[in-house]
Amino acid sequence: MKWTQVIDPLNNIALSVLIAAVPILFIFWALIIKKMKGYQASLIAIVIATLIAILVYGMPVKLAVISIGHGALYGIFPICWLVTMSVFLFNLTVKSGQFEIIKHFMASITSDRRLQALLIAFSFGSFLEGTAGFGAPVAITAAMLVGLGFNPLYASGICLIANTAPVAFGSIGIPITVASQVSGIPELPISQMVGRTLPLLSILLPFYLVTIISGFKKAQEVLPAVLVSGISFAFLQWFSSNYLGPSLPDVIAGLGSIVCLMVFLRFWKPKVVWRFANEPAPTVNTNIRYTNGQMLRAWSPFMVLTIMVIAWGMQPIKDVLNSIGMFQFEVPGLHNAIQDKEGVLLPKLFKVNYLSAAGTAILIADLIAIPLIGLTYREGAQVFAATVNQLKFPILTIAAVLGFAYIVNDSGITLTLAAVLANTGFLFPFFAPVLGWLGVFITGSDTSANALFSKLQYATAASIGVDPVVTVAANVSGGVVGKMISPQSIAVAAAAGDLVGKESELFRFTVKHSFIMLSVICVITLAQAYAVKWIIPVYEMLNSTKIVATPDASRGYVYLLGLAILLVALASTIVVMTKKKPQTPNLVS
Template sequence: MAGYQQIFDPVGGSLGWSALCAALPLVTLFVLLGGARWKAWKASLVSLAVALAVAVLAYSMPLGQAALATSEGAVFGLFPIVFIVLNALWIYKMTEITGWDAVLRRSFGSLSGDQRVQAVIIAFCFGALLEALAGFGTPVAVSSVMLMAVGLRPMKAAAVSLVANTAPVAFGAIAIPITTLGKITGQDPADLGAMVGRQTPLLALFVPLILVFMVDGRRGVRQTWPVALAGGLAFAGAQFVTANFISYEIADIVAAFAGALAVVATLRVWQPSDVLAARRTTPVVAGGSTATDASEAVLRRRRTGEGSALKAFAPYLIVVTLFALVTSGPVKTWLDAHSGWKFAWPGLHVTNAEGEPLSALTFNFNIFNAGGTVLLVAGLLTAVLYGVGVRRTAGSYADTVRQFRWTIVTVMAVLALAYVMNLSGQTVTLGLFLAQAGGAYALLSPVAGWLGVAVTGSDTSSNSLFGMLQVTAAEQTGISSYLLSAANTTGGVLGKMISPQNLAIAAAVVGLEGREGELFRKVVGWGIGMLAGVCLLVYLQSTPVLDWMVVHP
C-alpha cells in the first residue's frame, strides 16, 4: 500500500487556506454539537467523515492510509480509554446494587449536609484524586453519579463534574500528560512539571468558587466562600509545592488530600449560615434507574445509610492502593518490562515533512500496567468484599456496557478523528498558522492545547499533537520553550469539559444520553472564560511582568 508524507500547506501552497480547510472537522463538530444539538455520537461520526474528506481531497492522503489512521484511532479509543471508564463505572455500579452507595452518600453527608460543600468535596477533591490515579474520564463518570446520589439534579451534577475536572488534569494519571510531553519534545519532564505547577494552581484557586456558584448562584458563593476558598488555596499550594520541590508525578494526589483536609478543618470551626440540603430521597442508579432486585436488607441500608463508612469507601481505597503499588518500586519496574506489546500499526506508513516515521504509528497494548486493568482487578476485589456473586458481577458489567454503548461509539469516533487530523497533517497546519502571530503567540499558545483536548478528550493526546509545534514556535519567536510547552498542557485542561467524549461520558452516567449539546452549552462559557485567563497569564509570563515565574533550566 502506498505510503504518505505529510504536507502542511496543501491548498495552493497557502498556510492560511490550508488552515481554513483543516478547521472544517472541528467547526463541524462544534456546530453540530452546540448549535444543531445533535447527539454526540452522530456529530462525531459526521465530523470524522469531514476529516477523512479533507485528508483525502485537500491533503492528498491515500484513502487506504486514511482508513488505517481511522482504525488505529478507534482502537486507541477502545483501549485504554473506554477500558478505563467502563471498569470505573462498573465499580460504582456494584456499590449501587449492594446498597453501599447510600452509605458512602451518608458518609459525605456527615461532613456537611450542604450540597454546595459536597460539590467541593466530591467533584473537586475526590475527583482530583480519581484524576491523579486513573484520568481518561474516570473522575467525571464517578463524580457525576456521586453528586446525583447526594441530591443534585442530573444535568447539574454532570456540569459540576465537568468543570471541576480542570486543574487536576495536567497531572492526571500519575502526570502522564507531562511525562509524554517531555518524551516528545526532549525536555526535562521535571522542569515541565514545575512550570505547569506555576500555572494550574491559579486555576485551582477559583474552581471551587465556580462550583458553588453553579450549584446555588451568588447566594452559594456568599454563604460558602470560606470553605471554597480554603479548599482552593490548600489544593493550589500543595500542587505548586509538590510539582516544584517534591515530585510532579504525585502533585494531584497530595493536592487532593490537602484540599479535602482544608475543607474538613474549616467545617470544624465554621458552618454556612443556611444549609442547601438534598431534595432527593430515592436511591440513584447510573443511567437513571433504580435497583429492583436487591434484598430487603440492602433496601433498608439504601434508605438509612447503615453500615461502615470505611467499607463504603473501600473500593476507592483499593483503587488508591493498587495504583500506588503498580506505579512504584519493583512492581513498577517489572510491569514496565512486561507491560504488553508494542507494534507498528499494520499497513500504516506515514512520515513527517522530513521523511521521518511518526511515533504515533506504534501502538502500545500495555495490558498489564494499564489503568483499566488496575480498575478491573479493583472491581473483582470489590465484588469479593461486598459478596457479589459471579452471576451478578457479570450481569452488572454487561449492564454497564449496555448503558455506555453510544458513549463507546463517541469515544472511538473522536479518537479516530484525532488520528486522521494528526497523521494527515491537519492539526500541525492549524498550529503553524497560529504560530505566525510572532511574539503575541504566547497569548494564543494555550488555545492549541485547548483545541487538542477539545477534540481528543485527553491532555496526553493534545501534548502528543502539539508538543513539538510549541517548541518550534518557541524557537521562531524567542519565547521560552518550557513556557509554551507548559501552556499547551495548561490550556488543554480547559478543553476537557467540552470534549465530546467527556460530554458523552457525563451524560451517559446520569441518564441524559442524547442531551450532550445542552450540557455543552452549560459548561462552554466557564471553559472559555478560564481559557482567556490562562492566555493572559502565559502572555504576562512571556514578558518582564511575570518572567520571574518561568522555569529556566
C-alpha cells in the same frame, strides 16, 4: 509507498486553515446548534474530515481508513476499558446497597450541595485524576453526585469543569513526562512552570464551581469553606509541583484539600443548607448511626480502587506487569507509511498493555470489592452485563471520537491549524495555550496534545526570543481547559451521568466556561513571557545521549508482594469489623 503530510495544501494558508477548521467547526455546530447526539456528530465529523484529508490533503484512501481504525481501536482500549471498569465499580456499590451508607456519610459531613460538589467533584476528582486519569475521575465523581441526588446535567458538567485544575498532573504526571520527552526540556522545570500557573486557577475554581451551581450570592454564603478548599489545594499543588516533581501534585492536593475541608466543617457550617430548587426533600434519616465497620465496608471499593491505581502508577510495578503482560504490533499498512514535512517517518504502533493498564487495576479492585460489599460473583457478572449495556452508545461515541482525532492528526489537518497560531510572532505566548486547548479538544488527552505540539511550542518560542519552557508549559496548562469540552470527555461524563443522547446539552453547559478559563491562562502566559520573567525556573536542556537504566524487575515483585499484603490486611480488617456488630443500622431514639 510513502505519503508526505502537507501543511498548506491549497498554497494559500488562509484558505487551507478555513478548510482545516471545517470538521471542528462542525462539531461545535452539531452539538451547540443542532443538538445532535454525540455519536451521530462524531460519525459525521469523521466523514467530513476523511473527505478533506483525501480530496484536499491528498491522503491515500487506504491510509485514511486505517488511521480511523487505529483511533477507534485506541478508543476501545484503553479508554473504554477504563471507563467501563470505573462505572462497573460504582454500579456494584449501588447494587449492594453500600452507596446508601456513603450518601449518609456525605450528608453527615454536609448535606449542602455546594460543599458536596467541592468534596467530590473538585477534591476527590483531583485525587482520582492523579492516580488513574484518562476519564476515570469524571466517570466516578459524576456517578457519585448523581447517586447523591444531583441533577445529572449539573453533576456531569460540574465534574468536567472541576477536572480542569488537575489534568496537567494526571496519571502520575504523564502529560508533563511526554511534554519533556518531546521538547527536550527536563520534567521539573515544566512541572514548576505549570505549578506557577494552574494554582491561580485552582484558587478561583471552587468559587467558580459553587457560583455555577447556586449563583453568586449563594456562593458567598459558603465563602469560608470555598477559600479553605481552594487555597489548600492551590498551595499543595504549587509546593509539590515545584519541589517534588510532576508525579504527585494531584494526589497530594486532592487528599490535602479533602482533609482540610472536612476538618474545617467540624467547626463551621453554613447558616442555610442549600439544595436544588426542584429536588425532593432529603431522604437521609439523620437518626441512623452506622458502625465503623459498616462505614469501612461501604467505602471499601473506593479504598481498594485508590490502593490499586496508586500501585499501578509505580514504575517498578509497571515494568514487571509490562514484562509479562504486554505486546505491541505495527499497525499494518500505516506504520512508517506517513512522513512529516521534514521527511521523518511516523511510527504507528499499537500497545496492548493489558496488565499495566489503569482499567485493569480498576477491574482487580472490582473483583476484590464484590465479596467485601456482600455480593456474589454471579451478581457481579449480572451488574457487569448491565454496565456494558448501559455504555453501548458511549463506547461507540468514544471510538468514533478517537477515529476522528487520528484522521485529523495523520492527514495534517491539525498541523495546518497549529501553523497559523505559530506565526503570530510577538503575541505567540498569548496563543500558545490555545494550541494546547485545540490539541486536547481534538484528542481528548493532555498527554496526546503535548506529544503533538510540544516541539512546535519549543521551536516557535526560541525563534521569537521567549524562554521555551513558558510556551511548552502553556501547552500543558491550556490543554486542561480544553478537556471539559472534548467530545471524548463529554461522552464519558454523559455515560456516567445517565445523559446518553444528551451530549449536546452537556457541551453547551461547559463550552463558555472553557473559553473563559482559556482566556485567563492566555493572559497569564503572556505576562510570564514578557512582564514577570523572574517567575521562569532556571534549567538545562536534557542530554539526548543520556543512558536509560534497565528496569529492576526484583523491585517490582517486592512492590507487588507489599500490595498483596496490604490488600489482604484491609480485607481482613473489613471482615473482622463487620462481624463484630449486626449489619443493620442502629436507630438513635
